[in-house]
Amino acid sequence: MSEISRVLKTFIAYLKRPDLYPELGRKIVKNTVNRGNAFKGKEKTNSWAASKAVSQKEAVSKLFGINIDSFRNDYSEILKNSEQKEKACPIKMGGAGALELIYYACEFTNATHVIETGVAYGWSSLAALLSLGKRKGTLYSSDMPYLAQDGDQYVGYVVPENLKQYWKLFRFADKESLPKIFAENSTFDVLHYDSDKAYNGRLWAYNEVYKRLKKGGVFISDDIGDNSSYQDFCEKNNIETTVVEYEGKYIGVFIK
Template identity: 80%
Template structure:
């Protein structure tokens, strides 16, 4: 599919969904008037991240006093089945990330309420739910439909049915989903960000969620090398953060 065809199909999909019009307007502005601001500070942050990054194994050991090897050994069958479902999915979305980091963040905080932005196949959702299930906790997720691929029904497709009773999925952009989630729950134990990659989108969500993350809660953001939003946010709030190098990208994590 050409880029022009993809944009046209996406636009038509938005037109058919009036509830997504606010996000359509924001995307038009972001892709015209604010294109350069989306990658603001990228070189600065990548240089900083490269100089301080550690492995996921070291970060989990340092922050949560856990060995990541136990996760895949314990949940091997579930993860294998999830991988099979991903391969069978006709829609291509973002793959699995640092699952151990998310799982052990939930274990460390004894999480009962977790918030994530960005779902795709549902790998991060699965990692959180495997921990939350133990305490009958709830995962609140925000994710847009995959409009260009007509993939609405496949979002979260790898999550097993027995975990879905602990999951609330909001199918809007963050600026619509998060207020809806906050009206239901205003304090969270773990936050995982993996949605709008723009500088402004990140800063808006970071600030909104940070004030609702409880003391001792864990804040995780994927792909922090896209721009300097995460670095700037941490510096502004005097936050000492850990940076993880994972499959050529950087993840930021800190305990509030």
């Protein structure tokens, strides 16, 4: 599909969904007036992140006092089945991230309420749900419909059916999904952020969720090297963060 065809298809899909008009307006502004905002401070933050970065294993050991080595063995069958589902999926979305970091954040906090933004195949959802299922907790997820491709039915595709009873999925942009989630639950043990990459979008969501994160809760944000929003947020709030380097990208994580 050409870029013009993709943009046109997306725009038409938005027009068919009045509930998504607020996000359409924000995207138009983001891609015109605020186009340069997405990468604000990128060079500064990549240098900062590189100077602090540790491996996922080091971060989990340092923050939670846990060795991650058993995770892949403990859940080998589930992970294998999920990998096969991803390969068979006709729609291509984002792959698996730092699953152990998410899983052990939930274990460390004995999480019963977790919030994530961004789902795609559902790898991060799976990591959280493997822990939450032990305590019959709830994962609240925000994820925009995939309007440029007919992929809505594949969101969360790798999550096993037996874990979906602990999952509530909100199919709107964060600015619509998060207030709906907060109306259902007001405090959370773990946040995993992996949605709007723009500087302003990230800062808005970081602030909204941080104030609802329990003391002792874990805050995780993927792709913090895209711009300086995460670094700026941490510096403004005097937060000492750990930075994880994973597959050439940076993840920010701290305990509140």
